[in-house]
Amino acid sequence: QHLSQLSSQARLHQPQPTEQARRRQSLENTVLTGIAQGRCALFFQPQLDIRDKRLIGAEGLLRWRHEDGSYSLPADFITDAEQNGVMVPLGNWVLEASCKVLASWRQRGITLPLAVNISAKQLQETNLLPHLKLLMERYQVRPSQLMLEITETARIDELDKSLSLLRQLRELGVLVALDDFGMGYASLSFLNRLRTLPVDLLKIDRSFIESLPEDPVMLRIVSAIARVLELPVIAEGIENQAQLDFLLSQDICWGQGYLFAEPLPQTEFEQRFLSNLPVNAAESKN
Numbered sequence: 001q002h003l004s005q006l007s008s009q010a011r012l013h014q015p016q017p018t019e020q021a022r023r024r025q026s027l028e029n030t031v032l033t034g035i036a037q038g039r040c041a042l043f044f045q046p047q048l049d050i051r052d053k054r055l056i057g058a059e060g061l062l063r064w065r066h067e068d069g070s071y072s073l074p075a076d077f078i079t080d081a082e083q084n085g086v087m088v089p090l091g092n093w094v095l096e097a098s099c100k101v102l103a104s105w106r107q108r109g110i111t112l113p114l115a116v117n118i119s120a121k122q123l124q125e126t127n128l129l130p131h132l133k134l135l136m137e138r139y140q141v142r143p144s145q146l147m148l149e150i151t152e153t154a155r156i157d158e159l160d161k162s163l164s165l166l167r168q169l170r171e172l173g174v175l176v177a178l179d180d181f182g183m184g185y186a187s188l189s190f191l192n193r194l195r196t197l198p199v200d201l202l203k204i205d206r207s208f209i210e211s212l213p214e215d216p217v218m219l220r221i222v223s224a225i226a227r228v229l230e231l232p233v234i235a236e237g238i239e240n241q242a243q244l245d246f247l248l249s250q251d252i253c254w255g256q257g258y259l260f261a262e263p264l265p266q267t268e269f270e271q272r273f274l275s276n277l278p279v280n281a282a283e284s285k286n
């Protein structure tokens with residue numbers, strides 16, 4: 001599936017290989033008009049302390065809403081967007097939407113951290129830091145409430161190029177997580193580089209949780225690496241009690257997954273997870 005299928009208008013054009021430029025142009029139009037028409041939506045998946053099910057944060061996940069009310073998942077359009085120069089405007093929409101959400105939570109006295117996925121394309125784009133600064137100022141976002149998830153499968157040499165940007169982001173006070181940890185360059189030389197990578201958290205890739213409890217070896221390896229590097233971890237994709245029990249037996253204490261909740265539309269997430277949160281009275285006065 002491709003981005004060209006996101007709008008019925010674009011569907012009329014059958015792209016020819018020779019029409020690469022035109023296709024790119026039409027995708028750009030589709031995405032930019034779509035953003036303006038409110039086709040982008042952020043869904044929210046809770047992140048919990050799996051020992052007591054206490055809410056510790058949320059991950060924002062991008063969806064593309066069709067006219068009929070159905071949604072496309074990122075797997076259907078992110079790669080295409082990255083290859084056709086529209087990931088940056090999409091990512092900017094996500095950043096602004098995230099800052100708006102944090103502002104509205106804060107007005108209600110809720111200071112829950114929000115994790116946002118950042119594409120390697122956004123890291124390569126030099127405008128990210130000033131843009132984020134501007135948004136955080138405009139929406140009065142506390143930097144420590146924003147966690148940027150960069151994916152390990154972004155090529156390591158690209159990640160190397162982004163090192164100083166990541167450092168600057170962290171100087172702002174924004175947190176950085178390495179997403180899909182264990183899937184990319186788990187060579188010893190990568191691990192050596194990981195020691196100097198400015199990240200605050202490792203997100204253990206879902207594939208290592210999927211094989212639990214029958215095959216725990218990879219999970220053990222990955223969590224041992226995290227321990228040596230003295231980095232906290234969060235387990236992604238927890239779907240059942242047996243997986244949860246195994247993670248607890250390994251002293252892993254943060255997680256997210258369908259066992260607790262799927263990514264939810266904002267209002268549903270707020271109703272299910274924020275309505276009985278203790279409100280910080282001092283916060284809500286600001």
Ligand code: C2E
Pocket residue numbers: 045060061062073074075078091094116117118119149151179180206236237238239256257258259263
């Ligand atoms: P990710 O950041 O690793 O996000 C986790 C994915 O696993 C999400 O898929 C989530 O819905 C799914 N998931 C969560 N719990 C479970 C579970 O228990 N079982 C299973 N089977 N899956 C679970 P989603 O939302 O389709 O996103 C897929 C990927 O697309 C994300 O992987 C992320 O890399 C990318 N993505 C999502 N939103 C954005 C965005 O705003 N910007 C960028 N650049 N990438 C995004």
Ligand code: MG
Pocket residue numbers: 059117149179
């Ligand atoms: Mg993520």
Ligand code: MG
Pocket residue numbers: 117151179180
């Ligand atoms: Mg990812």
Ligand code: MG
Pocket residue numbers: 179180203205206236
């Ligand atoms: Mg992941």
